[in-house]
Amino acid sequence: MEVKKGEEEVRELVKGMPRWEKIAWVLLVIYLIIVFAVYWYLGWRVLPFPI
Amino acid sequence: MKQIYGYLIALAIFLIVLVFFIVPQQGGLISSTQLDAQALGQVQPQYNETLPIQEVDISSSGRSIFIAFVMLSHVLFANLHLGGAWVAAGTESIYLKTKKPRFKRLARSITLFNVILFSAGATFAIGGVLFFISLFPTFASEAFHIYWWPLLAEAITFGLEIFFLYTYWFAWDKISNKWHQFLGYAYAVDVFVQTLLINTLASGMLTPGGTSINWNSAAGLFTLPVNVLSDWWFNATTWILQFHRLAAAVSYFGFLLAMLAMFHYLDRKDKPSKTYWDLVGSYGLSFGLLGLIFQPLLGLIYMSTIFHAQPGAFAMIMLANRAWEMVLMVGLLSFLFIASILYLYDRKEQILSKEGNERLHRSFKAFILIAAVAGFILVQPYTMDFGVNPLGYMSYKLVALFILIAIGAIIFVIDLVMLKDPSDMEWGNLSGTSRSYAMIAGILGMWIVIVMGFVRESARSPWTIYNIIPVPGGQAYPTPIPVAQIFGVWFIITVMTIATFWFTSRVTAEHPEEAEKI
Numbered sequence: 399m400e401v402k403k404g405e406e407e408v409r410e411l412v413k414g415m416p417r418w419e420k421i422a423w424v425l426l427v428i429y430l431i432i433v434f435a436v437y438w439y440l441g442w443r444v445l446p447f448p449i
Numbered sequence: 450m451k452q453i454y455g456y457l458i459a460l461a462i463f464l465i466v467l468v469f470f471i472v473p474q475q476g477g478l479i480s481s482t483q484l485d486a487q488a489l490g491q492v493q494p495q496y497n498e499t500l501p502i503q504e505v506d507i508s509s510s511g512r513s514i515f516i517a518f519v520m521l522s523h524v525l526f527a528n529l530h531l532g533g534a535w536v537a538a539g540t541e542s543i544y545l546k547t548k549k550p551r552f553k554r555l556a557r558s559i560t561l562f563n564v565i566l567f568s569a570g571a572t573f574a575i576g577g578v579l580f581f582i583s584l585f586p587t588f589a590s591e592a593f594h595i596y597w598w599p600l601l602a603e604a605i606t607f608g609l610e611i612f613f614l615y616t617y618w619f620a621w622d623k624i625s626n627k628w629h630q631f632l633g634y635a636y637a638v639d640v641f642v643q644t645l646l647i648n649t650l651a652s653g654m655l656t657p658g659g660t661s662i663n664w665n666s667a668a669g670l671f672t673l674p675v676n677v678l679s680d681w682w683f684n685a686t687t688w689i690l691q692f693h694r695l696a697a698a699v700s701y702f703g704f705l706l707a708m709l710a711m712f713h714y715l716d717r718k719d720k721p722s723k724t725y726w727d728l729v730g731s732y733g734l735s736f737g738l739l740g741l742i743f744q745p746l747l748g749l750i751y752m753s754t755i756f757h758a759q760p761g762a763f764a765m766i767m768l769a770n771r772a773w774e775m776v777l778m779v780g781l782l783s784f785l786f787i788a789s790i791l792y793l794y795d796r797k798e799q800i801l802s803k804e805g806n807e808r809l810h811r812s813f814k815a816f817i818l819i820a821a822v823a824g825f826i827l828v829q830p831y832t833m834d835f836g837v838n839p840l841g842y843m844s845y846k847l848v849a850l851f852i853l854i855a856i857g858a859i860i861f862v863i864d865l866v867m868l869k870d871p872s873d874m875e876w877g878n879l880s881g882t883s884r885s886y887a888m889i890a891g892i893l894g895m896w897i898v899i900v901m902g903f904v905r906e907s908a909r910s911p912w913t914i915y916n917i918i919p920v921p922g923g924q925a926y927p928t929p930i931p932v933a934q935i936f937g938v939w940f941i942i943t944v945m946t947i948a949t950f951w952f953t954s955r956v957t958a959e960h961p962e963e964a965e966k967i
Contacts, residue, residue, distance in 0.1 A: 419866055426858050433746050433854055437847050440753045447767070447843030448831055 453885045456784075456791070463780050463828055467773060472932050474833040476770040480927030481910035482920070484770060489911060489919050493661070498587050498921030505584070510930045512584040513920070517906070517930055517938050519576040521899040525701075525946045526570030528898060530610065530640045532698030533563050536706070536736055537617075538633030545626055551725055554959045555732070557621060559706070560633075561957040562950075564618045567611070569949065587921060588913035591662060592650060594672060595681050599649045606643035613639055645691050652686040655909045656758035657917060685758035686751065690905075693747040697901060700740025701894045704785070706733030707792075708891020709954045711884045721961040724877030730887050731796065731868055737894060738789055738861040744897075745782065745850045755908070759915055762908040768832055771929070774904045776830050779846070781900060783824030785893040786853045790816055792886035793860055797867060797874070809863075816856045823849035823856075892943065899939055903929075 412420065441447065472478060482489070505511040537559040544552035582589045593600065613636035620629060658680030665672050673681075710729035717723060756763040765771050794801070794813045801810040826849040831841030867874065907929035909915040920928050930938070 419862075419869075422862050422865060426862055429742075429858060430855055433851060436746060436749060437851055440749050441843065441847040445749075445753055445756055445763075447847075448837070448841075 452791070453882055456788070456886075456889075460784055463784070467777055467780070467828075468932060468936070471776060471830045471833075472773045474835070475773050475830060476834070477773045477932060479770055480931075481765070481770070481907070481929060482924055482927040485911050486924065488916070489923060492919050493917075496587060496591075496918045500586050502922050502926065503584050508934065509926050510928065510934060512580075512926070513928050513930050514934060514938060515580050515584065516577065517903065517935065518942065519573050519580060521902050521938070522942050522946065523570060523573035523577055524898055524902050525895060525942065526566055526573060527644070528694075528698040528701050529563050529566055529570065529705075530614070530636075531644050531695060532700070532702035532736075532740070533559055534614075534633070534637035534640050535699060536702055537563065538630065538637050541630065541633055545630070551728060551961070554725075554961065555729060558954075558958045560614075560618050560621075562953055564614060565953050565957060566949070567614060571607075585913055585921065588918050591918060592654070592914065594664075595662065595678065596650045596653070597672075598678070599646045599682050603643055603646035606639055606646060609639045610636065610643060641695065644694060645687070648691050648694065649682040649684075649687055651905070652690045653681050653684045654912075654914050655762060655905060656685040656755065657681060657914050658684045661917060686754045689747065689751045689754050693744065693751050693901075696740045696743040696747055697898055698740070700737050700744065701898050703733045703736025703738070703740060704890045704894030705950065707731075707737060707887040708733075708894075709950060709958075711879075711887045711891075712951055712954070713958055713960075714879060714884065716955070717960060719960075720877055721963055723879075725961045727876045727879050728868075728871065730879070730883075731793075731864060734789060734792060734887065734890065735861060735864050735868060737890060738857055738864065741782075741785065741789070742854050742857040742861060745854055759909075762915060766904060766908045771904075771907050772830065772832060773932075774900070774907060776828055778897070778900055778904060779827040779850070780824070781893055781897050783820070783827050783853065785890060785897065786857050787817070787820050787824060788886045788890045788893060790820055790856065790860055792883055792890065793864055795880055795883045795886065797863075813860075816860065819852060820856055823852045827853075892947070895943060895946065896939065899942060903935060903939075 415423075503512070505515055507514055537556050540552050540556040540559065544550075544556060581592075613632055617629070617632040617636050620632065659677060663673075665674070671678060707730045710726045710733055714723055714726040714730065717726065752763065752767065755766075766775055790813070794817060797813075801813060826840065826845050829841040829846075830838055831843070910928040911920045912918060913920055920926060929935070
């Protein structure tokens with residue numbers, strides 16, 4: 399129930415956003431995915447860091 | 450205000466522990482000249498200095514201190530253009546779209562600020578060249594020979610920079626908006642290219658394009674085969690250094706703008722000016738955060754290229770005697786992220802405490818706590834004299850950095866959203882806490898730039914061109930600059946540049962004559 403309520407709230411929030419704001423949030427998510435991928439690949443797999 | 454004292458005490462404790470505990474524990478007091486003694490003994494004879502060493506009568510590190518002082522100062526002035534040109538032209542674009550006079554006023558203030566300080570940056574650059582030639586003559590003659598064409602092209606872009614910057618300023622309101630914007634963005638692109646050309650040399654000193662230098666026996670336009678020259682100019686770290694510097698410059702300029710806005714806020718007594726400078730503070734911080742969230746990503750890629758090109762230098766700055774410098778870097782980065790979050794939290798509290806914004810309010814509080822924990826992880830050293838610090842494993846640090854980037858990116862967008870619709874807030878009524886964090890962000894933004902420059906220099910110590918040309922003088926002139934002395938240099942540079950920036954900004958800043966509609 400809680401999850402559903404949260405989903406609805408997010409949907410409402412996104413609906414009320416202007417277009418540029420939606421684009422900014424999407425770009426942010428894409429950027430974070432890129433950062434995660436680079437960190438995973440270079441940080442864990444390539445560089446000889448003490449993991 | 451109690452919170453700000455807590456923050457400053459944490460920063461002071463971090464620096465004290467770093468200098469008095471981590472540095473000695475990591476062997477940071479042992480010079481790279483001593484550590485690399487064996488390799489220095491095998492240097493090709495033509496790279497051993499034949500001219501007498503020019504003393505400067507400071508200490509055995511005096512020559513390096515001269516270079517550090519002029520070059521690190523130069524970077525702070527040069528970055529006004531590399532980052533500030535985009536901010537100036539971009540702010541004018543916003544004015545042309547929104548017609549809000551505050552953006553025009555700010556774009557003009559930034560441009561005149563850069564016009565006046567242009568000569569200071571150039572003076573430090575010329576000072577650097579003079580010191581290179583006089584204090585490191587073998588390096589200077591070899592490097593300037595390899596980089597003749599990029600340096601010639603750089604001199605041309607320097608001339609073009611003068612043309613674009615000065616016409617951008619003096620043609621304001623005298624030519625069409627379209628042409629004026631062309632001049633502004635041409636100035637920004639030109640500085641970008643100019644930086645790239647000088648970066649061919651700066652990066653090549655750490656990751657040279659070859660393991661030796663074998664000149665053509667005959668004279669010609671190219672004194673080395675073109676493919677060899679190309680390897681030197683576009684070496685392993687040229688491009689990544691360029692983009693890392695661009696992100697750092699935008700970030701630095703944004704935080705500097707926020708800091709100067711706070712100075713003006715305190716200096717001005719009238720309400721319209723206070724409102725305006727309050728807005729400029731938030732605006733500058735957005736640029737600061739924008740550049741800041743890109744730096745840790747570009748930084749890791751930069752590290753990777755150094756690792757593949759010069760594993761010895763990578764090991765030195767990440768795992769061995771200079772690892773404390775990276776601890777300092779990420780420590781300052783963490784404190785900067787936290788200062789930005791605290792500024793925005795305090796600044797936007799009026800909105801956050803409104804009914805209906807409880808979730809956002811709680812999120813901000815959680816961000817502060819999580820960022821503090823991430824910062825605590827990041828400042829953990831790994832290799833110590835007594836063994837390994839279990840909190841210093843890189844897996845924790847990578848997660849902590851990722852979290853800081855994510856939080857920084859989220860609050861950047863929140864700041865943008867709030868700036869886009871600023872009528873919700875009361876501007877011109879800043880708390881002492883907000884002002885203090887914005888000023889701290891400005892200082893930390895400057896420190897990150899100069900510490901980064903020093904990290905790159907000390908990564909290649911005791912070489913001027915890594916593994917090829919040594920710093921002349923051998924064990925009598927150890928490098929890098931010892932920790933106490935480099936902190937002294939950073940302190941002097943910080944005081945000098947902040948004073949210069951503030952006195953210049955007092956002359957160049959345009960203030961509103963009457964209250965404008967927010």
